[in-house]
Amino acid sequence: MALIEVKHLKKYFNTAGGILHAVDDVTLNIEKSTTLGIVGESGCGKSTLGRTIIRLLEPTSGEVCFKGENITSLSNKEFKHLRVGMQMIFQDPYASLDPRMSVSQLIAEPIQTYKLTSSKQELEKRVSDLMDTVGLAARLKNSYPHELDGGRRQRIGIARALSLNPDFIVCDEPVSALDVSIQAQVLNLLQDLQKERNLTYMFITHDMSVVKHISDEICVMYLGQVVEKCQAKELFKRPLHPYSKALLSAIPIPNIHVKQHKIEMKGELTSPIDPKPCCRFAPRCPYAKDQCFASEPQLTDCGNHHYVLCHRVNEI
Amino acid sequence: MKNKLQQNISNKKLVEIKNLIVHYETDDGVVEAVNNVSFDIEKGEVLGLVGETGAGKTTIALSIMNLLPKPPAHVISGEIYLEGQDLMKKSKKELQKIRGKKISMVFQDPMTALNPVQTVGAQIAEVIQLHNSSMAPSEIKEHAVKMLETVGIPGTRYNDYPHQFSGGMKQRVVIAIALACEPELIIADEPTTALDVTIQAQVLELMKQLQKKFGTAMLLITHDFGVVADICNKCAVIYAGEIVEKGRVEHIFDHPMHPYTIGLFDSLPTMDKDVERLKPIKGAVADPTQLPPYCSFYDRCDYCTEECKRQNPALKEVEPGHFVKCIHEVRGKGDEDHGAD
Numbered sequence: 001m002a003l004i005e006v007k008h009l010k011k012y013f014n015t016a017g018g019i020l021h022a023v024d025d026v027t028l029n030i031e032k033s034t035t036l037g038i039v040g041e042s043g044c045g046k047s048t049l050g051r052t053i054i055r056l057l058e059p060t061s062g063e064v065c066f067k068g069e070n071i072t073s074l075s076n077k078e079f080k081h082l083r084v085g086m087q088m089i090f091q092d093p094y095a096s097l098d099p100r101m102s103v104s105q106l107i108a109e110p111i112q113t114y115k116l117t118s119s120k121q122e123l124e125k126r127v128s129d130l131m132d133t134v135g136l137a138a139r140l141k142n143s144y145p146h147e148l149d150g151g152r153r154q155r156i157g158i159a160r161a162l163s164l165n166p167d168f169i170v171c172d173e174p175v176s177a178l179d180v181s182i183q184a185q186v187l188n189l190l191q192d193l194q195k196e197r198n199l200t201y202m203f204i205t206h207d208m209s210v211v212k213h214i215s216d217e218i219c220v221m222y223l224g225q226v227v228e229k230c231q232a233k234e235l236f237k238r239p240l241h242p243y244s245k246a247l248l249s250a251i252p253i254p255n256i257h258v259k260q261h262k263i264e265m266k267g268e269l270t271s272p273i274d275p276k277p278c279c280r281f282a283p284r285c286p287y288a289k290d291q292c293f294a295s296e297p298q299l300t301d302c303g304n305h306h307y308v309l310c311h312r313v314n315e316i
Numbered sequence: 317m318k319n320k321l322q323q324n325i326s327n328k329k330l331v332e333i334k335n336l337i338v339h340y341e342t343d344d345g346v347v348e349a350v351n352n353v354s355f356d357i358e359k360g361e362v363l364g365l366v367g368e369t370g371a372g373k374t375t376i377a378l379s380i381m382n383l384l385p386k387p388p389a390h391v392i393s394g395e396i397y398l399e400g401q402d403l404m405k406k407s408k409k410e411l412q413k414i415r416g417k418k419i420s421m422v423f424q425d426p427m428t429a430l431n432p433v434q435t436v437g438a439q440i441a442e443v444i445q446l447h448n449s450s451m452a453p454s455e456i457k458e459h460a461v462k463m464l465e466t467v468g469i470p471g472t473r474y475n476d477y478p479h480q481f482s483g484g485m486k487q488r489v490v491i492a493i494a495l496a497c498e499p500e501l502i503i504a505d506e507p508t509t510a511l512d513v514t515i516q517a518q519v520l521e522l523m524k525q526l527q528k529k530f531g532t533a534m535l536l537i538t539h540d541f542g543v544v545a546d547i548c549n550k551c552a553v554i555y556a557g558e559i560v561e562k563g564r565v566e567h568i569f570d571h572p573m574h575p576y577t578i579g580l581f582d583s584l585p586t587m588d589k590d591v592e593r594l595k596p597i598k599g600a601v602a603d604p605t606q607l608p609p610y611c612s613f614y615d616r617c618d619y620c621t622e623e624c625k626r627q628n629p630a631l632k633e634v635e636p637g638h639f640v641k642c643i644h645e646v647r648g649k650g651d652e653d654h655g656a657d
Contacts, residue, residue, distance in 0.1 A: 041512035041513070041514065041515075042512055149600050149601070150369075151600060152600070179368035179369050179539065179601070180368070180539070180580060180583050180584055181368065181579060181580060181583050181596055181597035181601075182596070182600065183583070183596075184583035184584075184585075184594035184595065184596030184597075185596040187585070187594055188593060188594055188596060191593070206512065206513065208513070208587065209584065209585040209586060209587050210585055212585065212587060213585035213591070213594070233590075236587070246514060247513065247514060249517075250513045250514045250516065250517035251513055251542065251587060252516070252517075252520070252540060252542025252543050252545065252546045253542050253545065253587055253588070254540075254541035254542045254544070254545050254569070254581070254584060254586075255545055255569065255588070256545045256565050256566065256569045256570075257569075258545075258588070260546075262517055262521070264517075264518070264521075265514050265518075269482075
């Protein structure tokens with residue numbers, strides 16, 4: 001049984017212009033101790049998906065099962081004991097920490113909220129263990145976030161997520177705000193923690209090289225839908241959806257001898273508000289034919305657990 | 317006589333920056349943002365300036381435009397020549413003639429670079445009018461429409477406001493403004509960082525085409541080696557306000573020699589190879605208020621020795637056109653065996 005099972009999850013927002021389909025009928029599983037990467041461009045619904053899965057947002061419809069239990073039907077009170085197992089690391093280490101709390105207070109806060117310990121000594125011990133785990137020097141425990149650089153702040157965010165010993169962590173662009181040399185440190189830390197603690201990650205990012213590095217499986221999202229889902233290696237070897245192909249070809253590669261053949265996509269993202277019942281990528285797709293504008297494609301298995309949402313996947 | 321000499325020297329050199337030192341005075345002390353930076357840009361050349369947050373890239377760009385906020389910024393020393401003329405000695409009025417006409421700038425965030433209450437057409441027309449006071453209004457508009465079309469936006473959108481455009485389109489408008497007076501140099505400060513990859517690819521392609529078409533020289537500030545590989549001929553790597561390595565892109569990408577450059581390449585997750593574990597650079601960026609008198613990369617360097625603590629090394633030419641600021645002759649791994657160990 002997969003640790004996380006998401007079935008036909010939808011999250012719509014009512015806006016002045018109509019109903020915004022942020023997440024539209026997403027079905028996926030995440031096996032224990034693996035990493036599922038979610039990639040896509042801004043506005044494709046990847047963060048909303050992450051937040052809806054851990055019920056920071058209430059889904060419009062659909063199911064999310066955590067360890068086999070459907071968490072969408074639970075009351076807030078019933079859900080509370082499961083919430084401990086599902087945590088989140090946020091993108092912006094500048095905005096996600098209370099500037100008036102010291103490092104040790106920030107890390108202690110979740111433990112106190114869930115009353116996981118009553119003794120002060122044990123709390124202190126747990127905080128210093130956590131700081132050690134994420135590589136924060138003990139001397140920083142009375143520092144405030146503004147005194148620390150981005151990499152250290154993100155380590156606090158990671159320590160907070162770990163403080164409740166979760167099974168599942170949604171990492172929402174955890175390294176996007178960091179410089180490359182620091183980004184590598186944090187990615188290594190996340191991988192080490194996963195091995196040590198058997199963690200399961202959902203890793204949301206727009207950076208294809210990062211997602212390739214860290215993921216076991218990858219979902220490519222476009223306008224609220226998963227358009228391609230497969231093993232990480234498979235996606236980079238054999239991308240099948242026209243959007244994935246274009247996305248991969250657009251990444252600037254730091255090598256002057258690789259001549260990239262860029263697939264130019266027409267235009268930009270279309271609106272996720274009240275989308276027409278057709279392939280959402282069709283207006284930008286170089287392979288689009290009449291049928292793509294006429295009906296919605298279904299996610300089809302192209303073998304080897306490689307799922308693609310495209311009418312013409314077998315022809316192109 | 318001296319003037320003539322200078323003109324001769326800078327025949328090919330469009331911009332020359334010599335020994336630039338810029339400090340910021342803050343409550344926490346003096347931030348040594350740019351420390352003795354020298355480089356030049358030839359006509360039609362694209363130079364990539366690469367470095368991490370706080371390395372001093374934007375400060376250098378603003379120094380060239382003479383747009384530094386003073387205070388807190390102080391130019392301690394340095395000369396900046398544009399076609400042989402020292403920009404530091406120009407009056408405000410003279411500088412206004414140069415900005416937008418000879419040098420123009422593309423900023424990182426197209427959302428904030430445009431005026432929200434003016435149509436995009438008017439914003440392009442403004443720069444044309446400022447530098448061509450004799451032009452008739454109809455001519456100015458015609459030219460502005462042509463610029464819109466050059467960057468791939470239909471001229472019919474002349475009267476639209478910035479909020480009616482997406483991020484990528486706004487950046488195209490900013491580029492149109494920058495190119496409107498056919499400047500000699502464009503300074504592009506992280507022009508694609510705020511954009512999605514597919515849009516970034518479109519904008520980079522556009523910049524490449526226009527750079528070729530107009531023969532404009534460009535100073536491209538970025539933190540992304542991928543962007544440099546795509547568009548630049550030359551590259552300078554900057555750390556803690558100093559250029560640690562510069563040369564043609566072949567030098568930097570094929571055999572980087574400064575430990576910092578090598579470390580940056582190693583810490584990138586690559587698309588073409590599978591690596592189990594990344595090799596980050598240890599520690600954090602040097603504190604610019606407390607730079608050591610010796611090599612500022614010392615604490616993070618894998619190759620440092622006692623000798624490194626004795627001096628702050630100078631940029632040394634290790635092969636024609638390839639400069640490295642390190643006393644050790646570190647041989648970076650070429651592309652062939654990149655990431656092999």
